[in-house]
Amino acid sequence: MRHTPIALAFLLTSLALPLQARTEAGPRPITPRGALSAEETANIELFRKASPSVVHITTLAARRDFFSLNVQQVPAGTGTGFVWDEAGHIVTNFHVIQGGSGAQVTLADQTSYEAELVGAFPDRDLAVLRIKAPREKLPPIAIGASRELRVGQRVYAIGNPFGLDQTLTTGIVSALGREIESFNNRTIRGVIQTDAAINPGNSGGPLLDSAGRLIGVNTQIASPSGASAGIGFAIPVDEVNRIVPRLIRDGRFLRPAIGVTAGPENLTRALGLPRGVPLVQVQPGGPAAKAGLKPFQRGRGSQIVAGDVITAVAGEAVDSLDDILSLLETRQPGDRVNLTVWRSGQSRSVTVTLGSAE
Known part of the structure; x- marks a missing residue:
């Protein structure tokens, strides 16, 4: 490497300084921060209470080994879900598990369980899984009401975007009563629009109000790039609370x-x-x-x-x-x-x- 004359002179001068002439340096003192704001404290408390109910779902696909011809299940995709009840029922999007040969659910404490499909209703992009886990590891998510929502309300999304589990994003209710198309071309009405960041992997995760109650299930985004563009959609909880009990009871939604x-x-x-x-x-x-x-x-x-x-x-x-x-x-x-x-x-x-x- 070549040095300019000025840089070379500076380098030689600095090397020639005696040790006693060099300035002592150490870590700078930390400036006291003071108390967290009320909003920050509320965010932290909401995440502390709600995150144990949020799970990471890995969809499995059957694959045959070329040489041994043995069939094994390998990861095929990831998504999010949440604990519905202490019986181990997990709610997620239908498209999260669609086409899979199995699914694995990872709880907030990083323990994993094989899941069985209880029922699905593609028209509303909802599915219910079940895992056999200890009841103490299955805190049901608090349920709210979507009919009470107002545009401008603060909302929170917890999920696993790009496989990064237990991620919290915040935003507001951007609009109500939107219509989106489900994966079987049926129209889903009354959908919540939010600007809380929702990315691939967030699907099936909860949208919460400021009280930490479930108000929607994150399902789709509108984005030319495939990543969050500030327009996300969630299925309203009033629909979820109507459909999920029937999926648990009957294994399907009889329209x-x-x-x-x-x-x-x-x-x-x-x-x-x-x-x-x-x-x-x-x-x-x-x-x-x-x-x-x-x-x-x-x-x-x-x-x-x-x-x-x-x-x-x-x-x-x-x-x-x-x-x-x-x-x-x-x-x-x-x-x-x-x-x-x-x-x-x-x-x-x-x-x-x-x-x-x-």
Whole structure:
């Protein structure tokens, strides 16, 4: 390495300094910090209470060894979940475990357990696993209510972004009532939007309010790069608290049904029908058929025989079959529901006893 004349002179001068001429140096004294702010103290306490309920999920995939032909399970992806109850039920996103041959759950104390699938509902991107762990290691997460949320509220996300477990990020409720598409192309309504950093690996983790209560399950982000861009989405806890108990009880979510098939949007435009869901098929002997509903059909000479258009379910207007299904999901098979039905210029109210969609 070559030195400039000035640098060389400085180097020679510094080497020539006698030891007694050199300045004594030591660690600088620490400036007293003072008390933490109220907000910092609240953040620390929230994480201390909630983090033991958050788990790291590793999805496993079966792989056959090329030489021995033995089949073994290897890690295929990671996500987040949380403890639902002391029986060992773990809630996460369906897409976290989708396509896996097994799953492993790692608790906050770093102990790991094999998990079994209890049930899943892809329409809402929710799944329930179960592990056999001591009850003292399974503190259930506190449950809140999403219907009480307001835009601007402080929120917290705990998860495992990029495999880095027990990560806390903060933000606010950016918007309410968003719509996103689930992994089976069903619309998820009433979704919470937040700017709390959510990255790959956060999926299935809890979104908490400032009281440390679960208000949503982090599920998706909107980002051109695939990393957090300040737009994350969470399934509201009111939906979670409705669906998870049925997954635990039945192993699946039996959606109520009325036994109809909806026509395409262009049918509504072509026939000049009112806003609603035109029926092109009614299941014989099904709930809608028993209530007297009729589909649109072709008569002689390709003439269209007028059928029914469902315009509202329990007083709420509907535009698509997806709207109908979403409203029916809040009910149970066997419940009775009022439909507003239009046919040939006249509206009427029809009561239908719900069946189940197997």
